[in-house]
Amino acid sequence: MTNSIDQLPARQQQALKTRSRLLKAGKEIFLENGFQKATISQIIKKAKTGYGTAYVYFKNKDELFITLMEDLMNQFYEVAEMPFKPQTKDEAYENIKKQVRLFLQLALDEQDMMKVVKEAIGVSPEIDHKWYMIRERFIERISVDIRYAQVQKLAKQHLDPSLTARGWFYSNEMFMWELVMNEDKYKMDDVIVNLTSMYTGGLYE
Amino acid sequence: MTNSIDQLPARQQQALKTRSRLLKAGKEIFLENGFQKATISQIIKKAKTGYGTAYVYFKNKDELFITLMEDLMNQFYEVAEMPFKPQTKDEAYENIKKQVRLFLQLALDEQDMMKVVKEAIGVSPEIDHKWYMIRERFIERISVDIRYAQVQKLAKQHLDPSLTARGWFYSNEMFMWELVMNEDKYKMDDVIVNLTSMYTGGLYE
Numbered sequence: 001m002t003n004s005i006d007q008l009p010a011r012q013q014q015a016l017k018t019r020s021r022l023l024k025a026g027k028e029i030f031l032e033n034g035f036q037k038a039t040i041s042q043i044i045k046k047a048k049t050g051y052g053t054a055y056v057y058f059k060n061k062d063e064l065f066i067t068l069m070e071d072l073m074n075q076f077y078e079v080a081e082m083p084f085k086p087q088t089k090d091e092a093y094e095n096i097k098k099q100v101r102l103f104l105q106l107a108l109d110e111q112d113m114m115k116v117v118k119e120a121i122g123v124s125p126e127i128d129h130k131w132y133m134i135r136e137r138f139i140e141r142i143s144v145d146i147r148y149a150q151v152q153k154l155a156k157q158h159l160d161p162s163l164t165a166r167g168w169f170y171s172n173e174m175f176m177w178e179l180v181m182n183e184d185k186y187k188m189d190d191v192i193v194n195l196t197s198m199y200t201g202g203l204y205e
Numbered sequence: 206m207t208n209s210i211d212q213l214p215a216r217q218q219q220a221l222k223t224r225s226r227l228l229k230a231g232k233e234i235f236l237e238n239g240f241q242k243a244t245i246s247q248i249i250k251k252a253k254t255g256y257g258t259a260y261v262y263f264k265n266k267d268e269l270f271i272t273l274m275e276d277l278m279n280q281f282y283e284v285a286e287m288p289f290k291p292q293t294k295d296e297a298y299e300n301i302k303k304q305v306r307l308f309l310q311l312a313l314d315e316q317d318m319m320k321v322v323k324e325a326i327g328v329s330p331e332i333d334h335k336w337y338m339i340r341e342r343f344i345e346r347i348s349v350d351i352r353y354a355q356v357q358k359l360a361k362q363h364l365d366p367s368l369t370a371r372g373w374f375y376s377n378e379m380f381m382w383e384l385v386m387n388e389d390k391y392k393m394d395d396v397i398v399n400l401t402s403m404y405t406g407g408l409y410e
Contacts, residue, residue, distance in 0.1 A: 121327070122326070122327030122328060122333075123327060123328060128327075156402075156406070158402070159399060159402060159403065160395060160399050163391075163395060163396060163399040163400075164399060164403060166379075166380070166383075167376040167379075167380065167399065167400055167403055168376075168403075170375055170376045170378075170379035170380070171372040171373075171375045171376050173375075173379075174371075174372075174375035174378075174379065175371070175372065175375070178371075186368075190365060190368060191368060194364060194365050194368040194369060194372065195368075195372055197361075197363070197364060197407065198364065198369060198372055198373075198404075198407035198408065199403075199407065200407075201361070201406060201407035201408070202402065202403035202404065202405075202406035202407035202408075203403065203406070203407075
């Protein structure tokens with residue numbers, strides 16, 4: 001496979017490399033110092049570039065962090081957007097259990113970065129808003145899966161897909177934060193089975 | 206009814222009055238300026254007292270705010286601690302629906318103060334911890350109700366009371382914040398019915 005960067009003119013290749021060096025340095029500094037204590041000076045020093053150059057790519061620390069969050073979230077979206085076409089309640093249960101496991105496992109694989117995300121949400125309104133938008137994308141996708149299950153007559157017809165998706169995402173999100181912050185407090189398997197049983201028991205006929 | 210303050214020696218009466226004046230002034234300042242922008246100077250000025258006096262009652266802004274949160278939470282605890290002794294699944298559904306409504310309604314009645322609580326949780330680790338402890342108290346109480354329903358053979362035996370209580374509280378809490386921040390985005394009745402249906406459908410036989 002050819003790397004698409006190699007096809008670009010030299011100046012654009014350089015630009016992409018600088019941007020990616022800033023992101024890499026940013027991630028290291030955020031992981032080391034947390035969000036609030038990290039500074040742009042630390043990041044450009046580590047990326048071996050200047051303020052002016054950095055500013056071309058990222059207006060400020062929040063914007064750089066949001067780009068890192070987006071990279072991280074793309075992995076989560078892949079889980080959320082897994083095909084969901086169950087033919088039976090049992091199949092739905094197995095699919096959903098698998099999704100919950102992948103979602104929680106991803107968060108634990110990126111545990112240190114997720115801790116910084118949590119800190120950043122609390123202190124930066126821009127990042128809080130970004131998290132809000134990420135959440136809405138998950139909820140929208142879950143609503144689609146619920147509507148599918150209702151059309152298939154697997155799920156109860158009287159439930160509102162969008163509110164149900166929201167409640168379900170909230171439980172998952174909050175358990176995810178709990179696991180990220182206190183990994184040893186819970187047995188991951190118990191959390192997964194309990195969440196999935198409650199959800200499919202409530203939603204499916 | 207005699208007011209119990211009247212029974213105390215004059216000096217203690219004075220102390221209680223000062224403390225309560227500080228709390229009242231604090232609440233007004235927090236509602237006006239938000240948590241971060243509020244200062245102890247503004248509060249003591251409004252309470253017509255001095256720094257030294259204020260310090261006797263509250264070590265800092267966070268401590269005064271936590272006391273206000275506790276007063277607010279006592280109203281919520283009353284809802285959480287309502288007797289729960291259903292004999293049938295339908296009775297459980299009605300009881301739970303009523304509790305959810307009271308919980309969300311209380312949050313909306315105190316909407317402005319809850320917004321300040323949300324802001325404060327994000328920026329003060331002490332207040333974040335306090336909120337964590339409040340949440341644990343709710344979850345503990347819900348676990349008791351779930352165990353009761355399991356003993357009565359109304360609720361599914363294989364579900365873990367504590368994890369189920371946690372997931373349920375999370376959904377309620379997050380909808381509560383959503384309603385507090387964007388009241389007009391949802392129909393409260395739809396939220397209550399959907400939450401309660403999903404929960405009782407998942408938990409009860």
